[in-house]
Structures are given as structure tokens and as C-alpha cells.
Amino acid sequence: MTDVLFYHLTESKLEDALPPLIDKSVERGWQVAIQTREPARRDSLDAHLWTHREDSFLPHGTDESEMPDKQPVLLTVSPDNPNRAIVRFFVDGAEASGIETYQRVVFMFDGYDQEQLEGTRAQWKKLKGEGHNLTYWQQTQDGRWEKKA
Numbered sequence: 001m002t003d004v005l006f007y008h009l010t011e012s013k014l015e016d017a018l019p020p021l022i023d024k025s026v027e028r029g030w031q032v033a034i035q036t037r038e039p040a041r042r043d044s045l046d047a048h049l050w051t052h053r054e055d056s057f058l059p060h061g062t063d064e065s066e067m068p069d070k071q072p073v074l075l076t077v078s079p080d081n082p083n084r085a086i087v088r089f090f091v092d093g094a095e096a097s098g099i100e101t102y103q104r105v106v107f108m109f110d111g112y113d114q115e116q117l118e119g120t121r122a123q124w125k126k127l128k129g130e131g132h133n134l135t136y137w138q139q140t141q142d143g144r145w146e147k148k149a
Contacts (some may be wrong), residue, residue, distance in 0.1 A: 004135070007137050018038050018089070026059070033073075033089070034089040035094040036091055036094055038077065044125050058073055062074070087118055092109075093109065135147060136149040
């Protein structure tokens, strides 16, 4: 059964919270896919991942780049999985499908966006009903993650 993690952003923006989680996944040798709702958001995250730290970068590409199947981290707007990711991040309320094909699925949602909150609550209820192993993480005031459920 797929492990499903919900990350509730309350103290930082996605651009700050996402790269460390991707770094950890890549360090573990996991192929990663990050699904956004809009191509413009995919493209802004693409640019950000090249420059988010001065001392390193995350090797990645988009579903629009050459050889998406060779990317260790793939940014996409599609439910397809050309890089054979075992971890998939759904951000900004991207619609989840086919999660059973992944070892780990991560939903990251903005705690101040009512549409994302409602969508995430519905997703939690649906996945819990399907018997997935769910965990809920919320940011502390210092931006760390605390397991709440």
C-alpha cells in the first residue's frame, strides 16, 4: 500500500519547503515527480530549483524538456510518469490519480488557501476510505515539520 503524506504549509511558501524534501528523496536514490496544476507554476518551480541554494542545485527537468524519462526529478502537469518516479508530490491542489503505482505520495498544500484546504480534506477522506497509510504533518513556527496524525 502507498504511504501518503500530507504537508500543511503554514509558516513558509512552497518554494521554501519543497526543495529540502526533494533533496532528501534524491539522496535516498528515489526518482521523483512533482505535479502542478498549471504550466506557468511548473515553469516557475523549474527556474527556482536551479537557484534555490547558492552551493548546490537539484538535477531536474520538465515534461516539456528533452528526455523527461531520464530526469531524477520531473516537474509535470500531467498524471503520466515518464521518469518512473516512486515518489510523487502533488502541489497547489494538483489532481491526484494513480497513486497506487507509487511507494510514497506527498500532498503539499497552502494552509491559507481555502480551495486547497477543501480539496485536501476531500482527498484525505477518500484515501483513508481506500485504506491507505496516511500521515499529516504541519509546520511549526520555526518551519520544521511536526507529525500530527
